[in-house]
Amino acid sequence: GNxxxxxxxxxxxxxxxxLTINCTYTxxxxxxxxWYVQYPGExxxxxxxxxxxxxxxxxxGFEATYRKETTSFHLEKGSVQVSDSAVYFCALHSGGGADGxxxxxxxxLIIQP
Amino acid sequence: xxxxxxxxxxxxxxxxQNVTFRCDPISEHNRLYWYRQTLGQGPEFLTYFQNEAQxxxxxxxxxxxxxxxxxxxxxxxxxxxxxxGDSAMYLCASSSVGSWSPLHFGxxxxxxxx
Numbered sequence: 171g172n173x174x175x176x177x178x179x180x181x182x183x184x185x186x187x188x189l190t191i192n193c194t195y196t197x198x199x200x201x202x203x204x205w206y207v208q209y210p211g212e213x214x215x216x217x218x219x220x221x222x223x224x225x226x227x228x229x230x231g232f233e234a235t236y237r238k239e240t241t242s243f244h245l246e247k248g249s250v251q252v253s254d255s256a257v258y259f260c261a262l263h264s265g266g267g268a269d270g271x272x273x274x275x276x277x278x279l280i281i282q283p
Numbered sequence: 284x285x286x287x288x289x290x291x292x293x294x295x296x297x298x299x300q301n302v303t304f305r306c307d308p309i310s311e312h313n314r315l316y317w318y319r320q321t322l323g324q325g326p327e328f329l330t331y332f333q334n335e336a337q338x339x340x341x342x343x344x345x346x347x348x349x350x351x352x353x354x355x356x357x358x359x360x361x362x363x364x365x366x367x368g369d370s371a372m373y374l375c376a377s378s379s380v381g382s383w384s385p386l387h388f389g390x391x392x393x394x395x396x397x
């Protein structure tokens with residue numbers, strides 16, 4: 171079956187630090203990969219996505235590259251801000267079916283000024 | 284675009300009672316999903332509709348759970364004979380059809396079973 175594994179949190183960084191949140195997956199076929207973000211008190215929002223190997227998704231300074239050889243989709247940002255504090259979820263969708271997303275457990279990111 | 288709306292935001296009920304939640308998707312979206320999220324976990328897929336047809340149900344969706352989308356617009360999720368293990372955040376999401384489109388999530392309904 172499909173599964174997503176994310177690094178455990180919370181991850182605490184100082185403002186302007188470099189961020190990496192690791193994500194690896196197991197899936198049948200050729201999944202699409204996503205990062206969702208949940209800010210305090212808000213619903214999940216799509217942050218970025220990649221639909222095939224070697225694609226790079228990017229948004230709001232965040233990037234993630236679909237690495238088929240390592241089955242990974244690590245989230246990176248060069249310089250984090252306090253406003254980036256949130257819970258980040260890595261997710262996948264297996265192609266060919268109508269089933270929903272498979273999510274990781276989420277990584278709580280705390281950025282200190 | 285008013286986003287995905289869920290009602291109520293919070294529900295506290297006693298074990299054994301029935302509860303019903305409502306989801307209003309983004310109006311032009313014809314796909315609607317229900318997820319459940321417990322503390323420290325990612326959302327888990329429960330069921331999915333395309334228009335009024337329920338196309339898939341997770342093994343997580345026991346026979347005490349039922350979801351409907353009678354006119355292909357809003358959806359309801361009912362839990363009968365609630366148990367303490369049903370306490371969770373219930374999330375609704377919608378998307379458009381075609382090549383797989385990203386899900387737009389509501390803020391969820393938090394259920395507490397006492």
